[in-house]
Amino acid sequence: IYAGVDTGRYNFHGIRRQWCNGDKINLLTIGGLRWQKGYEYILPAIKQVVDHGLDVSYKIIGDGEDLFKLNMIVDRLGIDKNVHFLGLKSQEEVINLLSKADIYVQPSVTDAMPGSIREACAMQLPVVARDVDGIPEIIEDGINGLLVPPCNVEALVTAIKWLIENPSMAVEMGGAGRKIVKNKFSIEQEIEKWRSIYLS
Secondary structure (H helix, E strand, O other), X not given: OOOOEOOOOOOOOOOOOOOOOOOXXXXXXXXOOXXXXXXXXXXXXXXXXXXXXXXXXEEEEEXXXXXXXXXXXXXXXXXXXXXEEEEOOOHHHHHHHHHHOXXXXXXXXXXXXXXXXXXHHHOOOOEEEEOOOOHHHOOOEOOOEEEEOOOOHHHHHHHHXXXXXXXXXXXXXXXXXXXXXXXXXXXXXXXXXXXXXXXX
């Protein structure tokens, strides 16, 4: 039984934009700043995406013990204009940032069942995530996002570039993600499953 997402609250009202060549693309990750979340792999990937001439802004919501180290990596890579550590945010602020994002990225090395991915899907965002632990239970590769092998910078670069270069498919994946959350990960689904167990 999965913890349900409030799909009424996590809801992008409207149709996601299909960006054009040269538009700034907004990437977002939510997660504590620690090694399990895989930031040491996504930051070099962002560097490569920028070096390919793509205009991206990568925002990270979260705090943690690795902030100083990650800022050092950002400075060393020369991507301080592209990467923004936002710290902790309220739920309303998170929803607002999800509504302004174009692609959600979950570069975790290990991650049991991230609620942030389900929330991103509920907000109609295509997802790039690692094929680890419980993540494939949420992300169906090629349907509502792209799954990549763990600890693989090049795979992250390829997936992010593919979504940026295929905006119509990115929007389609976002819509599919919303449907998957409503059918499998909504609060209503969680309540019904608990009710079924109780009655049995």
